[in-house]
Amino acid sequence: MLLSALWSLWSLDVVAALVTVYGQIPLGITSALAPTATVAAAYNTTVLDPPEVPNPAPPTSFTLTVPSANTSVTGLSIPIKGTFYGFSVEMSVITQLFGKNSSFLQVPLLNLFANIQERAGAVHVRVGGNTQEYAYYVSTLPDGHAISKEKANTNNPTETPAVVYTVDLFYLLSNISSLVNVKWYIGVPFNDTSDFRLQIVEYGEAILGDNLLGVQVGNEPDLYAAHGHRNSSYNPQVYADEFGELIAALTADSKVPVSNNLIGPSVSGTWTPEMVWNTGFISEYTNNLAALSVEHYPTDNCFPTYGIGTYHDPQIEFANFLNHTSGVSLCKPYLNSSAIAQAAGKPFLMFETNSASCGGFPGISDSFGGALWALDYGLQMAYSNFSGAMLHVGGQNVFYNPFTAPPTNVSRYYEWTVGAVYYSALISSEVFGRTNTSQIVDILGNGANIYTPQYAVYENGALARVALFNYITDATGKSDYTATITVAGGTVPASVQVKYFLSDSVSTKNNITWAGQTLGTIREVDGRLKGALNVVTVACDTGANKCLVPVPAPAFALVFLTAEAPIATATFSTSTHTNTVNTATINPSLLATSNGMSGANWQLGLGSTSSGDNKNGAGGAAMRADVIVGAMGLVLVLGLWY
Known part of the structure; x- marks a missing residue:
């Protein structure tokens, strides 16, 4: 009977190859945590004290x-789309969150995206970050992986690993888009202007097509000198000149039919965006620019891990996130640039943000208060005429993740973890809705x-x-x-x-x-x-x-104040499970010394650019194949849940 069922699957007439979706434990089955396990930041249990009631208290x-x-x-914003809050996903953690390759998709991720799609009509996701700068293409990788990681660049305070990818990365993204309406931003490597390694653009445009929103050129170029990516004389004019060199390279590449979808300058605050505008950047490259962008975090938590900057006590910092002043103050420096972008007819994007750089704060970034802050900040950005913003997502070792996959070596026992700020994005999609007129x-x-x-x-x-x-x-x-x-x-x-x-x-x-x-x-x-x-x-x-x-x-x-259409989200169920013996009850004392859950091992293959993991992910445990679906044809084995 099993062989007959499998043969029936293979005989289905679908548009593309079948896709195996990586699944979690069956619903209703739980497993105890290892009591002596080293706890990654994504699972940190720190709970801070809420601030006292203000004195005087506000009117009730x-x-x-x-x-x-x-x-x-007076002062009404530009029209805002329901997709306003998207996600910025570090390239180095794609296999954790999206899937091992185009044949293995993460079901929980599809569900999390589907929740927002139903409310907003689509989901915008940026793939890149610091890891895009040194990324390079190879024809194949061991064990069918779409990406792998090399040793981190130790000049970078966040110890960013270099990403190696195959063409299957883009089929992975495309297969996700075939199931959930996800639109993508990608980033071109920008560390070597003598060789821009344009394969990421060539394959991105060829495979993603209309699902490709834009290509980022340079990630935080104002930090290049500090991170050792450029010499100390690097300045906005040099960046603008290099932007032009990239355009020339794209124009000369017959495999890149589109070159008017570029995004920059993505400065982080060391340079003001006006310093770049003053080079003539917008007028010079207006025909190639899809959007103007910046990146910014309100503060940092770098000292505990890297010993740089100033120590910030999370308990003291907490109150700074729990009032309207935070979002207003964060947006104020960008009001001039958002007006400049409107005058130029370009969207203005916050391409990467979250509660604090270097991974966020325990007890703040992952709290209900952090979610209120992120929601208020997002609405304030929209009011300030940003067209979109991306909440950053790293690996296991950051506090601010909207969502985190379990390490592959324990994924038979544990399901995913959602950070509080995921709700901020979900609610934002309902605040603005699907009409794109809000x-x-x-x-x-x-x-x-x-x-x-x-x-x-x-x-x-x-x-x-x-x-x-x-x-x-x-x-x-x-x-x-x-x-x-x-x-x-x-x-x-x-x-x-x-x-x-x-x-x-x-x-x-x-x-x-x-x-x-x-x-x-x-x-x-x-x-x-x-x-x-x-x-x-x-x-x-x-x-x-x-x-x-x-x-x-x-x-x-x-x-x-007006009637809303009912929300009926189509989500995806892990309806088939292999190795089900491993979902049996496990003695916690045995689990404590098994499954590789030591401080040295939970990081293996889970490197994040946000908080210092520089491990090579190629040796991580391979993901299981639990559920089979047809990505383009949406084969019925996947089961839709309403």
Whole structure:
């Protein structure tokens, strides 16, 4: 019977070769953690103390008078797409997160992307980072891997490994796009201007086609001198000249039919973007530029690992992330550049960001408070006329990951881990929706109190949603507030629908829900939202033109003033499992000394550019083949779940 079933699979008429999707343990089966295991940053259990209730505390009742039409709003943003928040994935961790190659796809990743696609229409993902700069092509790699890693560049403070890739990398990305509507940014190697190694562009354009959004040229060039990639005289003009050299190389390459999809300068703050604009960069290369970009982290946590910079105590830093001032301050230096980009007709992108460089902070980056911060920061970037932003994703040894795959040597026992900031991207996709017409404005209500910021969102010119934050943690309920929404130039509906983003405290890492649903806790995530959907209906007083919306402390509330289409996400199930004997209950004392879970071994093959892992990933354990699907034809073995 098994042979007959397998023969039936092979006989299916599909557009492309079958794809094997790497799976996790069957649902409902769990396994204890090894008690003596070295804990990677992605699984860190540090819980900080929430800040005290502000003194004076903000008012707990206030009115927001919001115009009914965008024509009456001052300072409204440009139209924002639901894909605003995407993900920046280090090239070195692709096999962990995406799959070993085009025949092995990670099911939980497909589910996590599908959640956002259903709300936004697509998902934007940047593949690159520091690891793109030294990447080079080879025809084959051992054991069918699409990428491998070489020894890290020790001149780089983050000890970035060089990535070696095959053409199968692009089939891997393309197969993901055939299942979930993912659009990609890639980066051209820029360490050697005498040989740009354009295969990454050649194969990217040929295989990804319309799913390729753009090609980044230079990643943080303002840090090249400090990292030993260029000499000390390297400056914005030299970068601009090298950009032109790349354009000449692309133009001369018959395998690159498109050369108007370039993105730069992606400076990180050592140079201001204006220093690059002043070289004539935009006017000189306007026909080749798809977008203008910057990268920025609000602070760093480099000292504990590398002994550079200043030590930042996470407990002290926590309060800096828990108010509206953070996002406003981060966006202010870019307001001039976003205006310049609009004048030039170019999107302005935050190409890489997260809570702190060098991997983030324990207890901040992976907390509910960190998710509130990231959501507020994202909405503030949109209000500041950024067209998109990418939350960075590293390996096992960073705190800020939106999602983390288990090490391959324990993937039979453990599922994925979702960081709190994944919810920020998920919720952002609902804030802006699928119409690509949403415009946002910072309301500055409640006396512009920094602990209770609010935004209004207009869709197709009409008021559609109101977003309400409460950064305060107060178990007594005394810091819960009620926002009274009244519509100027119109009236409130008979009722509004409210989705709440909730947890017990800003410090919480678990028990985080969006509209009553959760993805799960550490090592328990398959990418599908769990629990019953809970959308709260709030009755309004149309005669008085008032809707009273309560917001707990802490929480985020998204108020829908217009009817929303139901969300029915098509997700993917690991419906076939091999080696199922390994899902049996294991004695924790045995597990403690098995599976390679020592401090020396959990890092092997899991190098991240964000926090110092410089191991070679080629020797990592091969991933299992658990579920078979046809990537282009979506063979039914994969099972759709609604």
